[in-house]
Amino acid sequence: MNKEIKLLWELQKIELEENKLTQIFHTLNQKKELKNLHQILEKQVQEFELLKKDLDNKKEKLNQIDKEIKEIEKNLKENEMVLYSGKIKNYKEMETLSKKSKSLQEVKKDKEEILLKYMEDIEELERKLKKISNKIRKIQKEYKEIRLKNREDIDKIKKELEKLKGDRASIIERIKPEYLTIYKKLKATKADPIAKVVDSKCSGCNTILSLAKIQEVSQYTLPVYCENCGRLIFAE
Structure with missing residues (x-):
C-alpha cells in the first residue's frame, strides 16, 4: 500500500471531522x-x-x-x-x-x-x-x-x-508535496477524494472494481483512481 495515500486518508478523516465540528459550532452559535x-x-x-x-x-x-x-x-x-x-x-x-x-x-x-x-x-x-x-x-x-x-x-x-x-x-x-497537490485538486470537486477498497468496492461510490484495478491497487505504488468516481483509492 502507498504510504502517502494512507497519510492522505488520515488527513481526509481529520478534515471531515473538522468540517463536521465547524458546522456544529455554527449551529450552536445560532x-x-x-x-x-x-x-x-x-x-x-x-x-x-x-x-x-x-x-x-x-x-x-x-x-x-x-x-x-x-x-x-x-x-x-x-x-x-x-x-x-x-x-x-x-x-x-x-x-x-x-x-x-x-x-x-x-x-x-x-x-x-x-x-x-x-x-x-x-x-x-x-x-x-x-x-x-x-x-x-x-x-x-x-x-x-x-x-x-x-x-x-x-x-x-x-x-x-x-x-x-x-x-x-x-x-x-x-x-510529499506532489501527493498534496493531487489531493487538493481532487478535493476541489469532492469533499472525500480518498476512498478505501472494501469487499472489492470503492467505498466512495460503492462501485465494484475490476479485478485488474484491484490488483493495481494492491501492487502499484503509484496513485490509482476509481474507474467510476475518480477518487484516489487504496487497500489496507
Whole structure:
C-alpha cells in the first residue's frame, strides 16, 4: 500500500471531522432554541409590563373612588347631624336635606359598585401577573441552563478543533508535496477524494472494481483512481 495515500486518508478523516465540528459550532452559535426562548421571554415581559401598567392604573382609580366614597360618607354624616339636630325650622328645609341624603346614598351605591368592579379586576390582574411572573422565571431558568450547556459545548468543540488543527499540520508535514497537490485538486470537486477498497468496492461510490484495478491497487505504488468516481483509492 502507498504510504502517502494512507497519510492522505488520515488527513481526509481529520478534515471531515473538522468540517463536521465547524458546522456544529455554527449551529450552536445560532441555536434556534435559544432564539425562540428569547423571543418568548420578550413577549412575556412585554405582556407583564402592560398588565402591570393596567394594574397600577386601576389601583390608582380604586384609591380615588375610595376617597370619593369616604367624602360622600362624611357629607352624609354631616347631613344627618343637621337633620336630627332639631335646628330645622320648616318642612321645606327638611325635604331638601332628605333629598340630598338620598342623592348621596345613590351616588355612594354607584361608587361602591364601581369600586367592587375595580377590586375584582385588580384581583384578576394580580392573578395573571403572578402566573406570567412564574412563567418568566421558568423561561429565564431554562434559557440560562441551555445557554450554559451551549457555552460548554462550544468550548469543547473549540478545544477539539484546536487539536485537529495540530494533527492536520503534523500529517501535512509528512506528505510529499506532489501527493498534496493531487489531493487538493481532487478535493476541489469532492469533499472525500480518498476512498478505501472494501469487499472489492470503492467505498466512495460503492462501485465494484475490476479485478485488474484491484490488483493495481494492491501492487502499484503509484496513485490509482476509481474507474467510476475518480477518487484516489487504496487497500489496507
